[in-house]
Amino acid sequence: MHSSWWLTALLLLPLAGVLGVSLTRSRPERARRVALVSVGVEFALSVVVALLYNAHVAQASTWDFGVRWVVSAPLGLAYDVALDGISLALVLLSTLVALVAMLSDRAPRREPAYLAWQLLALDFTVGAFVAHDLLLFFIFFELVLVPSYFMVAQWGGPSARRAAMKFFLYTFVGSAPALVAVIYLGFLHQHEVGGNLSFNYSALSSTVMTSSQAVWIFVGLALAFAIKAPLWPLHSWSPSTYGEAPVAAGAQLAATLSKLGTYGLLRFALALTPLAVKSVTPVVLVLSVIAIVYGSLVAATSRDLRRLAVFSSVAQMGFITLGIFSGSQIGVTGAVVLMVVHGITTLGLFVLIGALERRRGSARLDDVRGLQGAVPVLSGFVTVVAFATIGVPGLGGFVGEFLILLGAFGVHPAYAAVATLGTVGAAVYWLWAYQRAFHGPLSENATGMADASPTERALLWPVVALVVALGVVPAPLLSRVAPSVQQIVAHVTPTGVSR
Amino acid sequence: MNALADPLLSGGVTWAVLLIVLIKVVLAFAVVMIAVMLMVWFERKAISDMQSRIGPQRWGPFGILQTLADGIKLFFKEDIIPAEADRVVFKAAPYLVLIPALVTFSIIPVGGTVTIAGHTVQLQVANPPVGILVMLAMSGLSVYGVMLAGWSSGSKYPLLSSVRASAQMISYEAVLGMTIVTVAMASGSLTTRDIVDAQARGVWHWNLVHLGVVPFVIFLIAITAESNRPPFDVVEAESELVGGYNTEYSSIRFALFFLAEFMNTVTASAMIVTLFLGGPAGWAPHVAYLRWIFPILWFIGKTTALAFTYVWFRGALPRLRYDQVMELGWKRLIPLSLGWLLIVAGFMVKIAYGFAMAAAVIFAGTLLSRAFEIGAQRGPDAVLSPVGDRPVSEENIREYFDDEDDSETPRGEK
Amino acid sequence: MTTLTLPTINYLALAPFLVMAGMALVLLIATALTPSRISTRVATSAAVAAAGSALVITIVQGWQIARHGAQLTAAHSVVMDGFSALATASISSSLIFALLIAHDWEGRERFVGAEYQMLALLATSGAVLMTEANDLAVVFLGLEILSIALYVIIAFNRRRLKSQESSLKYFLLGGFAAAVFMYGAALVYGATGTTNLTSISYFLGANVLVHPGLLWAGGGLMMLAFAFKTQAVPFHFWSPDVYEGAPTPVTGFHASIVWGGAFAAAIRVMVSGLGTQSDTWRPIIWGLIVLSTVVGALFAITQVNAKRLLAYSSVTHSGFIWLGVWAATARGVAASVFYILTYAPTVLGSFAIVALVGGVGDSDHYLVKYRGLARRNPWVGGSLALLLLSQLGVPFTVGFDGKFAVLAASLDAGNVTASVVAMLAAAVAAFAYLRWVASLFAEGDPDVAPLVVPWASRVVIASSVVIVLVFGIWPAPLTHLAQHATLYFQP
Amino acid sequence: MLALTTTWPDLLVFITAAALIVVGALGVISLTNPVHSALSLIITLFGVALSFLEQSADFLAAVEIIVYAGAIVVLILFVIMYLGVDRHPHDEVEPLVGQRVFAALGALVTVGGIITLMAKSHWVTGVMSASMNGTSLSSGQGEITQLGQSVFTTYLVAFEVTAALLIIAVLGAVQLARRDRESEVEQ
């Protein structure tokens, strides 16, 4: 590890963008330009960081770019950032999503405030991913709520305010016990080693605790993460929120916000409480499997793309948790891959939702027939993205799900089997429905629909390309993620199964 | 200073002691009653003289039994209780006036000490360690009688009168207290016996002289006002308030008020004598077995002189207006007595402190008088600026005076 | 004659009190000696000067304490330690804010004269006295100086009946609470033979009471009174009415200055005096915490009046501060002080805006009035949103740091359940704040003219926002200070 | 102070004081006319003063009468008369069902609890004159002197700050009772 200002720059850049946007208050177009530039630079920066990653560190450590600066010793507050493979993947995802989302959202009247919130959301998400300190992560994790709330509440659909409130409260309630768990863990550590309160990740991960303490801490943390993800029984805020969110916000929220939950589960809830794993794994696995089956089925029966995005997310989150808790390195790696892929596909879905809503006023597909004839390119994009979400081989989703199932089969075959069946069933159902909407004669209400515009194509092609690329050559991603994953798995299950 | 101020009780309570106490009580009661009777007569006579009249003369020598005759007459008159009256309070009020006056007398040393059956007996009913505070407490309580008498009558004028009276009494109580503190400070004790003893060494040790004349004057004025005597008898101002708080009273209850008023005069005189004029102290010849009688005579003499002062006040001075009474109390006497207290305290510690304190008091007094002047100019306080240059429109003012009316519905929702 | 040896007095310890009460006297004398009424500007400047000097004095105190340690003075009835210095500093700076808010309010209501400033200074001097009181009698007197002056300024606006009614309610209940407090003090006196907190503590340290019932009863009654003053449930019922009725600048007084005094005294009595008995009183505080946070949050979400909402919100916050008291450790004390220190400017800033929106007559306090405020006055609306988010406990605001500090302290002392409950309640209360924040940004009535923000309010709002943000992101200076806010005596 | 060697006078005094206190207090809460309540309060005050006397707190007994009976209750009576609420006693309707029962229960439980706790603690657990520099109350010395000593040593600060309290009281009373010209506008 070596000290470096890269991550700090990554965190300051969107803030500078916010400042720039707020300085151009009266001119929306200029504000948009400023915002776009800062997001673009941010994305470029993250790519540079990705390229620089681990170029100059000993192979033993997966953490890079670390900076630690104690803000308040008695409170244990510290500015402590670092990056490992998993974070790197998600940081890249976040910046990409933000860039595309911002580009795709061309609603006529977008106040600068909206752009500022978007930038802030990006900033906080990146902050959470690069936090190398439990408390700092938690702070960013909480902070993301504020821009999300405002974006949804103020620029969303007719009942957005209510939806945003529901979303905020849901997640806020979840994070209440999490904060308690965070502090509790900090004290366990402090009482063990003395000195000031510290929430440093590396330090905390070696905390000695009893297994019941571990379970309680896990439950406290996991609750918050599970709500944010959202994991199956706690997902009920998501349909209304994503149903009402403006497209760009929806993309940003669905694609990156949910990763905060799964990332937190993997990085903190799981890795900091190895002793809890044994007792909580069955529960999480059951929930994951239920989520997969339930999410897939609901997603497959929904012709509304927003609803599809929501429930396929639920299913995918099920896969991710299944992977995380499979206890095998392959499974966890798969989970990380799936996080990235899910982010990209969700982004694609929301870009499509935006496109459809511009044309038809809504993203519903159940009242149209034979769209393939009218808007072949758009239909093609829908197909690819949808296939990716249900894990059709050759696409990114497949790699993730495959790895997860592979990992899970080795350890918990029964769960894996059910999960597989669930997806297969859903795929069948989905294909059948797809046939109705896209094949056959064109229905009247779809005539006159324009096909994808150049901008839309310019945005969607890279998405599709990425999905395909990740499906075909996942190696660059895997090679960066795997060592970090291995460290976590090794920490959680010292004698662990690794295949 | 002794914890046990009364040597009589130091040896424990025996039957003899109880008997002595009982005798003292009865004796004091009798003496007070007779004194009151004489006081009434004395006042009527003296006033008559001042006004070139003759005054009572039928009953007894020089009409000395006139009071008794009046009492008997009143006793046989019809006892009227107004329909609107609060009966219990109405009946109780006269006693509430009388009792404090009587109790106050119990702490006044009328003479030195005598030895009866081996017991040293002080010639005063009681000598509690808190001494002079009893007088303050009683003057505080005497407010009730007046106040309740007026209130319970269920009539407008008595009520007004009683409110006036009680306000006046409370105000002057503060002055009294402040002067008493000065005296207590000089004597280093609160017991009346110690106060008297401290003055026993000669006229120059009398508090009248010892403390400067000011406290004496203040006390004299204050206690006159406290007992609603002329020229501070605004509560009974016939021209304004019919007859005062006891307008509705008749028969024996009225007599009780009357009694109380004169008893207060006697007590007040005795109290001044005790506090400022050395009480029973005075020259006494060596006469075997009768040495104890001279202090008593001195006491009676001094008290009579003061009682005459009261009568003189009544005969000579016009009645003050009510607001003048209150102003005198609050704006003159209270600051003055407080200032004098501080000066005396300063001198008691060190002469230099005394002068410094005097300077400070004079400075404060100047400021105070300036403040009074300004206060008098300013008139009643106005919170808003005068209507002429008000930038707020009349409508707005309406609105914000009305803000209480729309309590339930938020304004914005209309 | 017996000689009297006066105790030595360290006037530095009493200086903040003396400065404030002294300035009140000066204003009183000036009022009497000037022919025209003193202008609000002069009165405010004088009072702010006094508060500012008190603030400076606390810095000197802190310096002295750092060099020579904490000390008892005036026959051990007053103590000067880091805790009192910091609490006094918090109270003094809150007073500056409160005075500035009141300055604009007096201008709007066209009040002239220095009465308000005098009473505010006197009330604050009572709170200051409470922070450094080391004797139950002094605590009581401080409490009463604070309360009685407060009754008057709550009823200050003679044109508003609400103001007087709420003052009456507060007065009656406050008198009741004072009597209860004193009865508790009497019982503690009987149980320990002294009213001096240090002596009480020594006594309890040196003697094990076989039958501590008397002490329990006394401590319990005193705690009841503290709970009343700090708006802890179930003794909070007066607070919404008083918040609604009191003039808005006075409302700001409550959660800053009154709390400063009341919590300081509560901490000193409970931790310094009865610290050895913490096992006994902790369950009571536990109940207070759980009830305050939950009830406060539940009622806050149903309110339609901004001031009532803030009243219930402060009930919740009170529960949080009690969390720090519950811990009864150095960390807990520091956390509570930190919370008060940061909550005070937050709530004062909020009330500055509420007072502005209330307008002439100080009566428009319904939440509907706030619709679109952020669109009409972006800076004011944004500030209010930030202040509310801080009360909600969003990270990078002082609200989060404060909650974090007390939670840390209470968890450190092993109070997991109450901490979880408090956090959940805070999440529920979030609804109330959010609804308000949302309405700030909603489309408002276009006919409503933007607010005019006078300079004093501007100063208050700006500084509270700066404090909330700067110390929210970088709380180190304040936490550092709070760490030195140790009690003179802690068993 | 009466140094009595026999016990029955003490008992008698106590019984009298207790009777005065309880009767007076019950009167305060049961009489409907506020003036009668106030008078009843005076009875209680006398009982308290009497019990002070009995417990060798003569000075306080006097002060109790002077301050409470002589000033506070007079003030209360003043206001009652000034407001004219004396002639129309409130009809004592219970606004909340069973409020009295609950209040009685609450008061009973509180008082009972306190008495029980006190009794269990043998009424007093403090050590005689344990205070650090408190002035001990020893017989043979004047009680007033000791009070003075205590006020100017142990409680010096407390004593001095009462000044602030009194200033507030005066200032507050004036401020509250002031009727400004504009308040006539609304009538």
Place this chain on the structure above:
Amino acid sequence: MSVPASWYLVLAAVLFGIGVYGFLTKRSVITMLMCVELMLNAVNLTFVTYARTLSDISGQTIVFFVMVVAAAEVTVGLGITVAVFRRRRTTSVDELTEMRG
């Protein structure tokens, strides 16, 4: 000294209880004020009793302060009552209905 301190303590507690009961049930502001006075007197009695029991003058000194406070409190309280009464013509707390909710 014969009467045990406990008798006085119980007497004080009873007085306090009566005050509390009255405060909770009475609706007239002035009567409530008087009930607070009852409570404060119970406090005074307790302090004096303990001062005797403990042979410590502090208990008596504090009674002083309680009295001062009582006086100040009554002054201000009655001031507020008068101010409200001027506007409302009632001293019953039930009729203080400006604020609800």
